[in-house]
Amino acid sequence: MKSLSIKDIAVKANVSITTVSFIINGKAKEKSISDAVIEKVEKIIEESGYKPNQIARSLRTGNSNIIGLIIEDISNSFFSRIARLIEDKAYKKGYKIIYSSTENSIDKAKELINMFKSRKVDAYIISPIKGIEEDIQMLLDDGNPVILFDRNLPAVNTSYVGADHFNASYQSIQSFIDQGKKNIALVTTDINVEQVIDRYNGYKKALEDNGIRYDDNLVLKIHFNQEEGETMAQIKELLQHKHIDAVLFATNYLAISGLKVLKQINKAVGADFGVIAYDDHEAFELHTPRISAIQQPLEEIAETIIKLILSQLSTKSKLPAEEVIIPSRLVLRD
Amino acid sequence: MKSLSIKDIAVKANVSITTVSFIINGKAKEKSISDAVIEKVEKIIEESGYKPNQIARSLRTGNSNIIGLIIEDISNSFFSRIARLIEDKAYKKGYKIIYSSTENSIDKAKELINMFKSRKVDAYIISPIKGIEEDIQMLLDDGNPVILFDRNLPAVNTSYVGADHFNASYQSIQSFIDQGKKNIALVTTDINVEQVIDRYNGYKKALEDNGIRYDDNLVLKIHFNQEEGETMAQIKELLQHKHIDAVLFATNYLAISGLKVLKQINKAVGADFGVIAYDDHEAFELHTPRISAIQQPLEEIAETIIKLILSQLSTKSKLPAEEVIIPSRLVLRD
DNA sequence: TTGATATGCTAAAACGTTTTAGCCTTACCG
DNA sequence: CGGTAAGGCTAAAACGTTTTAGCATATCAA
Incomplete structure (x- = not known):
């Protein structure tokens, strides 16, 4: 045998x-x-x-033809779709992907990096969280190609690919305002990553630029790993007790919880009450009425990531870090 | 460095x-x-x-602590959720996962198996397609643990974990009939795998047992890799030109396309027109009215797969193949 | 004829581990 | 006091490749 x-x-x-x-x-x-x-x-x-035998080969040559992909959660459709695109493109170039989910835990993320390191992956694609800057820096110091995506880590000098969260958020709010909305809420998460902060800043800036006073009571920061029941309770609290006429959800799963709440409290989305979700989802197109959403250009993001990785991989010398910010698309529905 | x-x-x-x-x-x-x-x-x-260095270790010991996961498509929420659960449980036992999507291509599937083989993965978890029986048999002959899930391959004698597709389908149709439905359609795919056939057989048998004549015109088999536009056109054709009062969609993505069609042609789901989807999806709970669905017990499936893999891995002797069929749950909504 | 060059192939080292077999002390038992 | 066991450690082979250096022989130019 x-x-x-x-x-x-x-x-x-x-x-x-x-x-x-x-x-x-x-x-x-x-x-x-x-x-x-x-x-x-x-x-x-x-x-x-x-x-x-690839193992013997790897041992001898020092490279594995494997790319490590570290993401927040593969079961989130944003990540699983990106993963599929990355896998596809990498596969065509002869690279395999090993992936793992961090579940937003710093410890798990560090562990994964070590794990990939000892597996001698040729490159790292990471959707990072704050707190692993040092570990990533070590990878870079050892000469490994590392591409960050979705969220940037300003402290680390390496390439990054992501959508333009600030502008997408800004435009959404602007579109609410153009429709005459005055009391616009933001439901976001409390994870402390640049992309979430950008979305928040876009919201704030758009209000400001339109002469609308920013009201802290209209911003709900949901704790990351909490039960959906609690999230819904908090959203219900917000929507019932404030006179709000529009809400931007900063992630698609928050938007889904929010729509469930609206259904419960019998509040219809429509001319009187606007909703925009960050990251599109099949449920939004199917919803009655259809829900507007910000679409991140997944294909383009994946494409760019792979392109950067491959160019890193094909040159021995370290290329300068590139920051690629790709515009998102606001899809207004119904 | x-x-x-x-x-x-x-x-x-x-x-x-x-x-x-x-x-x-x-x-x-x-x-x-x-x-x-x-x-x-x-x-x-x-x-x-x-x-x-895990590579050197693997070369010497002959095992990699890596489990290969071969699925149809990681971006399908059924698979990405299963993948997440499997990853999680495997991780706790010190195993990593390498996954890849076959996109229902026999060639890609074969290639992946070879790829994993040359990477010396310790075990294989495969959601298979017809046409790779020999390749799987070779893995088994070489003494590798292989667990099939979601779809069985009757020709291959190895453990299998899956939901009870036949009964789930049967019960769905029975529930339509109990509601007085007479002209019940089935929208399914043309991929020739056991699980799809089971769903079809459950549909047929339920009609038969209730003295309803099976009508081939009410069964629509959608070609697997086709554009959603075409799928929608075919579904529209079916729903417009036959007097149908209920439809069972054999996969969740078909159900989503179907719901889009219903929206287009302004046909409301409700007392007059029943819809059940196979595999639940967030969109269904959010839909107005909420859509009934068959939920596969993901957690239990993942748990069982890992349990079987680990017991295989911890014994040198080959364990007898086990077939674990886990009941699905029909969730009737609205 | 000679030295150089091309052709056709191979021995052996190296990659970083694990593991077998065994070496040298010291301790202990009878 | 001789023999055996236990304690504490190590040399070297092996896993399956890639790659460097080099050995023959044949060809060719001068």
Whole structure:
């Protein structure tokens, strides 16, 4: 049951291991192996179904052809869709992905980085959280390509790809105001990451620019890992007791909880009450009425990430860090 | 920038590599290494931040502590949620997951299996498609643990975990009939996997048992990888030109397309027109009216998969194949 | 004829571990 | 006091590759 090794092939073909290796790696010509031998060996490999042991290969060459992907939660559709796109594009270039979810835990994130490090992944794609700056810096110091996405870590000097959270948020609020809304709420999370802060700042700035006083009571910060029941209770509290005519939800799962609440309290979304969600979701298009949403350009984000990773990987020298900010799209519905 | 090796630690501690290895692997006592040495070495490891090279380890020991997960599509919420649960449980036992999506392509699936094989993953969790039976059989012949889930492959004798698709489908139809529905449609896919066939058979049998004639015109088989636009056109065709009073969608994404169609043609779901979806989705609870759905017990499925994998992994002898069928839950809404 | 160059191939080291077999003391038993 | 066991450690092989250095032989130019 033992699987074949290069040695078995060499013995069968009656040539040296070296020769087989050259052939496998397409260096036969360059190393001037005769066509007869190439053909013979290739035939044997084909027939026997031999596949090189990647582990041995990795040990010897020092690279694994694996890219580590660290995200918040694969079951969140934003991440799973990005993951799928990244996987797809990476696969085409011969790279595999190992992924893991941090669940927003600093300890888990650190552990994952170590885990990937000891697995010698060739590159890291990370949707980071505050508190792992040092660990990422160590990766960079060791010469590993690292791309951050979705959230930036200003303290770390490496490439970042993300949507323009500030402007998306600003535009949403502006569109509410253009519709004559005055009391606009923001439901966001309390995780302390740049992308969430940007969304908050966009909200604030848009109000300001339109001469509307910012009211802290209209901003609800939901604790990250809490039960949905509690989240809904807090949103209900906000929507029932303040005279609010529009609300921007800073994540799609918060918007979903919010829509459930609106259903419970029988408050209809429409001309009198506007809703915009950050990150689109199938439920929004299907909702009656359809819910407006900010779409992040997933395809473009994934594309950019892979492009950056591959260019890092194909050069030995360290490339300068790039920050790619991709505009989001506000989709107004109904 | 080279990372530390066990040798560096050995030199620093002025002991042999063997000794360091024993200590790292918790065999120090058993191999009667003195406490003084243990302490010294551990201190050095701690201070230097040394982490064993898993690749070298894998090469030597033959196992990788990695489990390969092959699914249809990580961006489908059913799979991403299962993946998250599996990842979580595996992680706690010290296993990592490498996953990849087959996109229902036999070639891609075969390629993935080979890829995982050459990476020497310790076990395989596969949501399979027809056409890869031989490849899976080869894995089994080589002594690899393989668990199938979601869809079974009757030709292959290995453990399987899945929901009771037949009965879930049967019950859904029965509930339509109990509500007085007579012309019940089924919108399903044309992928030829057991789980889809079971859903179809459950539909058929329920009609039969209730003395309703099966009508092939009421069954729509959607081609797997086609554009959503076309899918919607076909569904529209079905719903407009047949007098149908209820429809069971065999997957959640078909149900979503179906609901979009209903919205377009202004047909309301309600007492006159019943809808049940296979696999729940956030959109269904939020829809007006709320849409009934069949919930697969994700947590239980993931739990069972991991349990089976771990028991396989902890014994050298091959355990008999187990088939675990877990009941689904029909959630009737509104 | 000679030295250089090309052709065709291989031996052996190296990657970083784990593990087997065994070496040297010291302790203990009879 | 001789023999055995236990304690404390290590040398070296092995896992399956890639790659460097180099050995023959043949060809060719001068």
